[in-house]
Amino acid sequence: QKTALMDDGPLLDSREASESHEPVGINFGINPINQRRFKCLTCDEPDCAQTEICDDAITCMKSKIRDTDGKERISRGCVDDVDKMQFTCNKQQSSKEVKNDNGIKKHVSRSAGRAHIFVVCCQGDFCNNGSFPILEDYVDDGELESDYVFKLTLAILAPILGVGIIVGGVLFCVIARKTRRKRPLASRHKRLIIDPELEPSMLHFSSPSSVSSTTYHAHELQATAAGDSTLKEYLDGRSLTSGSGSGLPLLVQRTLAKQVALVECLGSGGNGGFGGEVWRGIWHGENVAVKIYFSRDEAAWARETEVYSQLLPSRHDNILGYVGSDMTSRASCTQLWLVTHYHPLGSLYDHLSHSPHPLTHHQTLNITLSIANGLLYLHTEIHGTRGKPAMSHRNLKSKNILVKTNGGCVIADFALAVTQDRLTTDRVDLKQGSKRYMSPEVLEQTINVECLESFRCADIYSLGLILWEVCRRCISNGVALEYAAPYSEWLSYSNQEPSIEEMHKLVCLDQRRPPLPNRWHYDATLSGMGKLMRECWHNKPAARLPILRVKKTLIKLAAADSRVHLPLD
Numbered sequence: 427q428k429t430a431l432m433d434d435g436p437l438l439d440s441r442e443a444s445e446s447h448e449p450v451g452i453n454f455g456i457n458p459i460n461q462r463r464f465k466c467l468t469c470d471e472p473d474c475a476q477t478e479i480c481d482d483a484i485t486c487m488k489s490k491i492r493d494t495d496g497k498e499r500i501s502r503g504c505v506d507d508v509d510k511m512q513f514t515c516n517k518q519q520s521s522k523e524v525k526n527d528n529g530i531k532k533h534v535s536r537s538a539g540r541a542h543i544f545v546v547c548c549q550g551d552f553c554n555n556g557s558f559p560i561l562e563d564y565v566d567d568g569e570l571e572s573d574y575v576f577k578l579t580l581a582i583l584a585p586i587l588g589v590g591i592i593v594g595g596v597l598f599c600v601i602a603r604k605t606r607r608k609r610p611l612a613s614r615h616k617r618l619i620i621d622p623e624l625e626p627s628m629l630h631f632s633s634p635s636s637v638s639s640t641t642y643h644a645h646e647l648q649a650t651a652a653g654d655s656t657l658k659e660y661l662d663g664r665s666l667t668s669g670s671g672s673g674l675p676l677l678v679q680r681t682l683a684k685q686v687a688l689v690e691c692l693g694s695g696g697n698g699g700f701g702g703e704v705w706r707g708i709w710h711g712e713n714v715a716v717k718i719y720f721s722r723d724e725a726a727w728a729r730e731t732e733v734y735s736q737l738l739p740s741r742h743d744n745i746l747g748y749v750g751s752d753m754t755s756r757a758s759c760t761q762l763w764l765v766t767h768y769h770p771l772g773s774l775y776d777h778l779s780h781s782p783h784p785l786t787h788h789q790t791l792n793i794t795l796s797i798a799n800g801l802l803y804l805h806t807e808i809h810g811t812r813g814k815p816a817m818s819h820r821n822l823k824s825k826n827i828l829v830k831t832n833g834g835c836v837i838a839d840f841a842l843a844v845t846q847d848r849l850t851t852d853r854v855d856l857k858q859g860s861k862r863y864m865s866p867e868v869l870e871q872t873i874n875v876e877c878l879e880s881f882r883c884a885d886i887y888s889l890g891l892i893l894w895e896v897c898r899r900c901i902s903n904g905v906a907l908e909y910a911a912p913y914s915e916w917l918s919y920s921n922q923e924p925s926i927e928e929m930h931k932l933v934c935l936d937q938r939r940p941p942l943p944n945r946w947h948y949d950a951t952l953s954g955m956g957k958l959m960r961e962c963w964h965n966k967p968a969a970r971l972p973i974l975r976v977k978k979t980l981i982k983l984a985a986a987d988s989r990v991h992l993p994l995d
């Protein structure tokens with residue numbers, strides 16, 4: 427039963443004061459036992475515009491409902507039977523209070539898409555007066571779930587991400603370390619090609635087979651990891667530092683070993699040679715020859731370096747071109763490098779003994795004249811700023827002469843070379859040098875070791891033997907002889923280094939000399955060459971021709987031979 431109320435406010439206030447109106451909450455279940463009836467305010471949804479009174483209620487109620495579309499409805503009323511009360515007042519259970527991040531309570535509907543209902547039930551007359559329950563912010567399950575999913579994802583991903591970052595960091599450090607370790611090699615490799623300090627133009631090969639920077643293979647660029655140069659330390663306190671010679675400036679030479687990539691071993695100096703190895707290397711895209719001495723041969727390396735860098739100030743067509751020297755320390759081993767021009771045809775010995783083709787007269791005279799030319803330069807003192815002292819080679823042989831691709835030759839291996847100054851200050855070891863090419867006075871040890879001229883005469887003896895080796899391979903009347911090393915017909919192991927005793931017996935005691943083939947008599951050039959040889963290997967040093975005379979004789983022979991087309995000066 428409803429009674430209309432004209433003045434809502436004051437009436438409600440006074441009633442409210444006179445009655446106890448405890449919210450029923452979840453304890454409402456005891457009230458039906460009392461069966462006491464209350465008067466309650468009643469008004470209808472949606473806005474409770476008109477309030478009336480109802481009585482006979484076992485509990486009063488007021489409610490606020492927020493629909494799924496967000497619209498709110500309010501109402502008050504009487505609940506007059508127990509079943510209804512249980513149903514109505516239970517509506518509080520449909521939402522759940524949770525605290526958000528800031529500690530503010532929210533009523534949370536447990537199922538998305540359902541209306542949010544808050545019903546307050548109370549027992550007492552007009553106890554449902556007053557303000558309506560407040561619906562807290564609505565947080566639906568979806569939001570909660572997405573929050574949960576987000577947190578779960580974070581909980582899973584965070585450790586994975588953390589471990590990933592640590593592993594990545596460690597990997598980065600390891601790779602960075604490795605790269606740093608490799609970088610010196612890489613930059614070394616680069617320097618091999620682009621170092622502007624060094625001038626590849628110094629290597630002016632006439633060789634058409636010289637390898638250019640565009641034709642060598644990638645594997646050839648594997649720079650040999652030479653150790654740090656110790657050349658400076660070595661040179662400090664020595665006389666080599668002025669470096670007025672033909673090679674690179676000394677400062678530049680100190681980085682040479684790092685700039686050269688060794689490509690192939692050309693041979694090792696056996697048979698009483700220097701004992702190290704000769705390699706073809708690549709330097710600034712050009713082939714170079716690298717002679718690597720063992721540390722026990724340091725004196726020979728130092729002497730050869732000194733000769734090239736100080737005593738042979740200018741380049742000469744018939745002296746092996748010098749690039750530089752370096753001393754490196756690798757795995758606590760000292761390596762001594764001497765870098766020179768590379769001549770792909772190899773030594774005169776290689777050329778004469780391995781080439782299937784005999785020599786023409788033109789080639790024979792080209793070879794012999796160029797050797798004479800080189801030796802003349804070596805033997806002669808030259809005055810002036812680019813001057814040089816007179817020198818003796820002391821180890822002339824066909825293996826120490828290299829063949830250029832233009833058919834001429836260069837003299838190499840100056841480790842035993844001497845000047846008059848040197849002879850005055852140092853005592854030379856006469857056992858050094860190739861025994862096969864030793865002159866009788868060296869074999870007998872009767873040579874005047876303090877006089878340069880006597881060693882020049884010994885060089886001429888060796889030159890005589892070289893002329894013989896070359897001329898044997900010259901074709902005459904369609905016939906050329908096989909290569910033979912001097913004195914091989916009298917030595918048990920013809921190609922092995924003979925002993926000093928063997929050579930002494932042959933050359934000094936038996937007075938043997940290489941035999942001149944008969945057929946040379948029928949060839950003016952070769953017979954002239956035969957005569958020249960005899961004058962070179964004469965037993966008496968003083969009777970031997972000086973090198974200038976040898977050169978002039980060769981020029982005459984060349985000029986007289988129509989098969990020879992050499993520019994003769």
Ligand SMILES: Nc1ncnc2c1ncn2[C@@H]1O[C@H](COP(=O)(O)OP(=O)(O)OP(=O)(O)O)[C@@H](O)[C@H]1O
Binds near residue numbers: 770771
């Ligand atoms: N500048 C060079 N260019 C090309 N090949 C070279 C050069 N220097 C040396 N060779 C080659 O390397 C080989 C070995 O050189 P090495 O100086 O050891 O000669 P060797 O005559 O066998 O020994 P040794 O002179 O010590 O008796 C030579 O036979 C020659 O073929």
